[in-house]
Amino acid sequence: MRPWLRRTLTALGYTTAVLAVAALSVWLSVRVTPLQTVSPAGQTVQVGAATPDLTMSGPGELELFGQSIPTEPRFEGPIRPRLKLTHISFNAQASALTKPGGAQAAGKDLSRQLTAAWTRYLLWETLIAAGFAALITIAVVGIRRSSRTAMLKMLAITVTSVCAFNALGVYLLASATPAALQHVRGIEDLVGPSTPTPVQAIGAPARPGVQAVVIGDSTAAGIGNAPLDHPTGTDKACGRSKDAFAVYLAAANNWNTLNLACSGATIRDGLLGPQQRGSTEVPPQMSAATGADKASVIIVSIGANDIHWSTMTALCAAANACDDKASTAYFQQQIAAFTTDYYDLLHNLAALPQQPRILINEYYNPFGEKLDCLKDQNITPAKAKTLKSRLDALNSVLRQGAQTFGFTAVPQHFDGHRLCSDQPFVQGLDANAPLHPNAAGELAIALADQQALSRTNHTSSTPTPSTNAAAPNTP
Known part of the structure; x- marks a missing residue:
């Protein structure tokens, strides 16, 4: 076999191996990266990524009381947010909303915190993916009994490739998500239309003796x-x-x-x-x-x-x-x-x-x-x-x-x-x-x-x- 062909096949093999490790590392990291928690206006929400699909746009995933439902907002790309409502403190929510300009401020705070949590989640997911890549590389190099120099070289190439692969994927497939989250002003924007105000006792007889x-x-x-x-x-x-x-x-x-x-x-x-x-x-x-x-x-x-x-x-x-x-x-x-x-x-x-x-x-x-x-x-x-x-x-x-x-x-x-x-x-x-x-x-x-x-x-x-x-x- 000619030297240039041997070198080409070797480079192709290494590239394929690195991409396979990168894909496996990202797949694992999406499943183990912890959701990022925010608590704006008495609402505790956890932010992460839903399982990617092959469509290029669609709703995110909202976990409401243990039931997964699609969000009202649609997001571009197959990587879309997963939001989990875990707690509501109505008193804290009411306190925030009843302050002067409270509703507008609370809405901005929610969108800001959701966007920041999404960014933090992706950073953690990238770091964890890099960690998985390092572990897989060390395991493979150890099995092959390569030299320390070869191991460090392979480790650097793999981790760098995974970070680049992950960053490029997020940029191409989920870059519009932060902008979409900035339009979310309340949980109602995620679940769809809801009763805007508490029900009033219109025409209801007073019953002060009822316990x-x-x-x-x-x-x-x-x-x-x-x-x-x-x-x-x-x-x-x-x-x-x-x-x-x-x-x-x-x-x-x-x-x-x-x-x-x-x-x-x-x-x-x-x-x-x-x-x-x-x-x-x-x-x-x-x-x-x-x-x-x-x-x-x-x-x-x-x-x-x-x-x-x-x-x-x-x-x-x-x-x-x-x-x-x-x-x-x-x-x-x-x-x-x-x-x-x-x-x-x-x-x-x-x-x-x-x-x-x-x-x-x-x-x-x-x-x-x-x-x-x-x-x-x-x-x-x-x-x-x-x-x-x-x-x-x-x-x-x-x-x-x-x-x-x-x-x-x-x-x-x-x-x-x-x-x-x-x-x-x-x-x-x-x-x-x-x-x-x-x-x-x-x-x-x-x-x-x-x-x-x-x-x-x-x-x-x-x-x-x-x-x-x-x-x-x-x-």
Whole structure:
């Protein structure tokens, strides 16, 4: 072989090896480089890079309450930011925003800190990539038993190449990201349109004697159980029951409790906005709750209707399998939309002036290990496992959102009393409200909430017992 050809092939081999080491080092560094944390205006956000893809523009990735959703802003290049909201201190946020020029200053501070965090992340990623390159080079040179001079030479070439490769990649593929981040003035710019101001008690009657409020869906309304003794038209339309957990909590603590929960409620149509139940228009539950401005506890049960849980369960029963790609993609779409709406609800709850103790009830799993009573409905163990996994995902969003805002998430366990058990806490499929809690299930939820309130160290958040009311008020 001619010398020039040998030299060319050797140089080509070294170049290929260096590029392979550089690519592997960058790939590893993106996965281990720690996210950079910033805390503007009471919001703690971590900044890093999302997994690159082959498209040349698109949204970044926002992790909101454990659920990854695409950002509203779009970024040029395949390397796009990943942003993780980990904590919100509403008092610090309100303090920053209420100062003269506070909103504008807070927005500039957020964009500045996000841009700086992105830059820091890329610097750390470059250093860590160089470290991986050095380790790989030392390992290869050691295996080949090269001389120290050859090792130092190879090490210098590899590390320099990795830094250049990384810098060039960032410049070509993510150079527009800092400019895009400079236009972000708040978390709302990342998640999309949200409720701009806390819900006001427009037209809501004042209820100064109410100590605890329950808002939510049919689980909180107690649908399918015994109706209230003297129900209003709204009570009937919403399916509120005297066996609802709100009633048990009121009786146990001698509280004056207001149950605003309504069957079919979602965050947008029920809690933050009005809800149509037949010919009855039910006012927004949050708006009605603000009339109880002395209430020191608010219990929330929401999410199942937002992700269309009942429809999903029915389709699962009818299909041969319910973990197919289509139904999974549909579920992911629904829970991503719920996550954004849930953020709005939590913001409104945090804005209540009396700063009540907030409990976020998670959902119980109605399906136990025994499924013999569901054979005719085509619910198999595999289907029950899929439905449970989706409930777990919903509960994860509920729990992490509550933790982010400093609220209390309350798990609900019907262990030993699920459907098909000897003493179920769940209404059967032939009942008025299938899979909803029966009276015993509502009592179990009340006990879980009571225990959560008892565990809190914030004694000022616990209602003072009323001397003249033990049953819930209704609107």
